[in-house]
Amino acid sequence: MNIFFLEFRDPLFSIIIFFALIFIITFLSYWWGRYKRKEDYKHLDRFLKQFRSLPTKDELKELVSRGELSQKSWMLLAASYSKSGNFEKSIEIYNEILKQADTHNQKEIMYLLGKTYFKAGFLERAKQIFLEILKKHPRTPQALETLLLIYEYMKDYKSALEVLDPLDELKKDITCDTLYLKSLELLNNVEVPSEEKTQKLLDLYLRSRRLSYMVFEYLFRVNPSLAWENFDASESENLVDLLWNIPKDDLNLDVISENSYLRELYTARGDFDLSLKSSVFEFDALINLRGKTNATLSFEYICTNCKQLYPFPFHRCTSCQSIDTISVEFHLVKDYNKDFCEESNSFQ
């Protein structure tokens, strides 16, 4: 019976107390370790959470006004936002910097703000910013060049042509821009009858011999016989995709038979039998494979100025803004269209 009622002087009591203490200490240390780990995790999570969401407009206002970061750091951050496509945050930062009383480099920041509005597609706001810059600093070629682009995107070609005058005074070469904008103005003018439009566009081309891709793309579409009459065979390689896609009924055999490149091109396409071989690999392969395989040409377009590659033709490069720098590249591909036609016929 005494075994359940140990006296405190009993050595067994001391041993029980000793093990009880060890158990309590071990438990407390385990619990404290777990608690600390959980706290550390929560702290890190709270810290990282700040960077997962972008600061709101009010937070940005407060951060910029506090002046803890230099103007250059804010501008770098705005440029980085703009580069990653977050134009809204970039615009908010530029606007907040401009609101600061001690803002220096105001013209430069306004220029960057205008460019960001332009990239984001807010053309009217971008226009207002550049007009404001030019009001105070009329001899700023970068602002004039961007304003010209804005007017062009807004299809306000008359205003774009007016911007060329101050650029000319600043000794900038405006020949190509003038021709390009005049051609665009003409093509987009719904009041000019089609025949008059065609003739005026042709006159512009014949006087300058520039923008051949733009002019012949339109001419082959609306008046193929006039296009062939005025076709300069030396431009054949530059217009190869346009020539390749002309319907057979619109071809002019007289012009084609006089030029070796055109003879090879239309023999390769399978319209005529005017050539036995070609120095162009793709044409040569198609001439030799005539009727034996479903092959055709696929085209892509490179800007000769900045080497940007496009899947579609362009008149002004959207990357470097150069005009008439298109170069057509082509390669052999399977003709899925022919496959589809043959499959459709087999069901009939």
Ligand SMILES: [Zn+2]
């Ligand atoms: Zn380019």
